[in-house]
Amino acid sequence: MNPVQKFMEQLQQGLPSATDEFNREESFLIEMRDGVLLKTSMYFPAGTGPWPVIVIRNPYAAILPILAAAASLWTQYGYAVVLQDCRGTGDSAGNWTPFLNERNDGLDTIQWIMKQSWMNGNIGTYGHSYLSAVQWVMADRLPNEVKAMVLSGFTTERYRQHYMNGMFRHDVYTGWAIENSGVKNISTEGLFQQAVHIRPHIEMDEQIFGQKLAWYRDWITNVSPVDDYWSAGFWSDLKEIPKNIHTPILMIDGWFDQHLDGMVRDYHKLPEETRRRSRFFIGPWLPLDK
Template sequence: MSETTEHLMPEPTHEVGEYHKVMVPMRDNIRLATHVWLPEGKGPWPVLLMRNPYVNSSDVYDPSFVLFARYGYAVVLQECRGRGSSEGTWEPYVNERSDGLDTLDWLVRQTWQDGSIGLYGGSYLSFNQWILADCLPPEVKTLYLSVMGTDLYRFAYMDGMFKPDIYTSWALSNSGKDWGEADLAEMAHNAYRIWPPIEMDEKLLGKRLPWYRDFIANSGSGDSLWNEGLWGLLKSMPPQINIPVCMVCGWFDIALETMFTAFHQLRPDIRDRSRFTVGPWVHSLVPYGDLDYPGGRVDGPNGGTKAALDWFDAMVKNQPYKEQLGVVHTYVIGDKGWRTWEQWPPENDAMLFYLNEGKSLGKRPSAQPASFSYEYDPKHPVPTAGGSTLLSVYGDSPYLPKAASVLQPEAGSRPDVISFLSEPLAQDLLVAGQMRVGLHVSSTAADTAFTVKLMEVFASGEAYNFADGITSLAYRNGSSMRLSYEPGTIVSISIELWPITWRLKSGSRLRLDVSSSNFPAYHVHPNVAGNWGEQGSPVTAKQCLYGGGDLVSFVRLPVARYLDIGNVAYCGLKGNIPSFANRFISFFVKIVVS
């Protein structure tokens, strides 16, 4: 816990009292190590429960969690099956539902708890909450969910493109292999480059990881893996929740999109009693990258320990809650502060920029057709520079890509990246919501990928990314099933970018980079049709991009209708979109081209 957070915390009401460790039996008689800290004094007490796989037998003490005992909570930390000193075999995800329900059954029978329980923990620890959400006992009053949503396909893939920096790196670090003195960042770096990718586990671990191979073998959102069994159950959870939830995420976190989806899937009456906070953070809920975020700390109502304490005091202890409920509370990058949105996305108007001749982003599509081509060689992919789909952001290493918003390479620095640039903006624009890029493209490959990256180019000439996306042609336009593609055919693709609140400055320019790789944020597409993970011989492809004339390509920004600058409220861009542009937007949203 930082000094800033310590300063914000109220004076403790208790000392930490009795501690005991219990081996709690599950339904199959496997016993899980469960640590209990009680406040000093006479109970019973409200309870906070965390189920954690990231432990070992010599280090289970989490000061930031045990701290809650000093505020009148019984703190219960359980080591997941097969982890730390718990019995059984570690199988990621498989046993968490049954073990979690058995643990709650045990917990409600304890004489030191008062009948009010809150569940806590982020990432995998939030999965351990989500997967119980449809059958919680009445003693559970709330969930505190951070950096984990419920659509695991969207967590692992974007339109057929796998995220190795999330799940390949996680597979290595959670495989049970003793790496000794090996550098795990270097191991992940090597793992990303194995062809065919599906053989990574046997080549580096000497064994198969069935769950990981299942992920690689199922690259479409319509595949049964993601819609049945455990992952189908997880995806069904948000509308089944009947207690308030507090959700916390970062603009540069791997779970951002899936958390927004889950929040909107809550029943309206539950969402009105819940809250979602999004800060300028990565998966560890800390600021990262090359920009400064004044006031962007994890503190107060902004997702830190103090925010969690305030939430549990209100929902578990029935104390007053000072913050607004039913809202999305976000940090506005470039605006140096926070805004609370009663409606998300807020009312906004589409501002369109068109890809025109001269590699310009114009406010009107050019009548003159233009085409842009480049060669994409999977053996020399474009390295990831920033973004929201990176997990290996903990520490500096020559093997780790840099996450969040970072200084970008200059336009034209690679021949396989086409950069488009707008004129300087005439006024500040508050981008608030989800962005979209619509392109007309063709390729000499039977399947390939196209990537996009949006960035703000400041008056100094420095460019910083704020959104990116990718699609394969096989799963273009969000198709749930694999589509065919005839090489050389021009098709339209629509790439949905993750949401953000970002203030573009007057005098800045908008830059769009289009390419075919963003590695290792996404896997290197081999330019071969079929399952990507089974391909061992990538080939080079010629890619073409079209704009102007009848083949309009564009960037759509959701601009908040009113932007407060000082004491002046500037009206948004309502009515600035010509009718033909609206037709093109509708076209790109609805079309599915085979």
């Protein structure tokens, strides 16, 4: 059984019989506020709508077949699905800098959807890992049309994720940086072992990719939680977002996932009324099992 088949089998467990059928896929280039065009695919049920809409924003080319299969399935239950390549990834224009543009790009995409005749006034957001990050960063600014969010495997407590007992998590974030450097046409096979042996490590990016990854250098050189990089600006603001969320959230994580501690903290940051309408499921999963 290939990964797509396995995912679809798990996704369909416990679902009732489908009530609709997948009709068509259409692709658009949606313009962001700064003029950058993002590749966006729409999956529609049969008929003319309008429908509730599921929004997924994704930077990972490798999981596109899984997301496309899931989108087709959801159309069979009466949902339209919007699947967008994050800025600088896939077929979207712009430069890839992790996290930097996701708040504005996500909110611009939501506003575009709200203007479409096939949207019935109900939007939900969905995704795991970075696909959850793109939800967190805009969660305090969502319009009333966004009725729910599904978040798994990501926390707003970023210093706690990048560092454990004062040590940078090379096992997670050096590997992630290599796989998501934004450098085109390079094989990443064997690069992690090469990267962790480069001294001084700050030169890893230039030796492997021929260019500096400024965001990765920020991660490895700001070693204290009181450094301005973590305690002020973007990352500090991100930690405060859960306190101002009014959209119900389904949060999911595993006992063996490195994000669990931070996600528990995020859940308790939610306003009492939001938390009352939200749920947090924790199960016996590794990060990729979910």
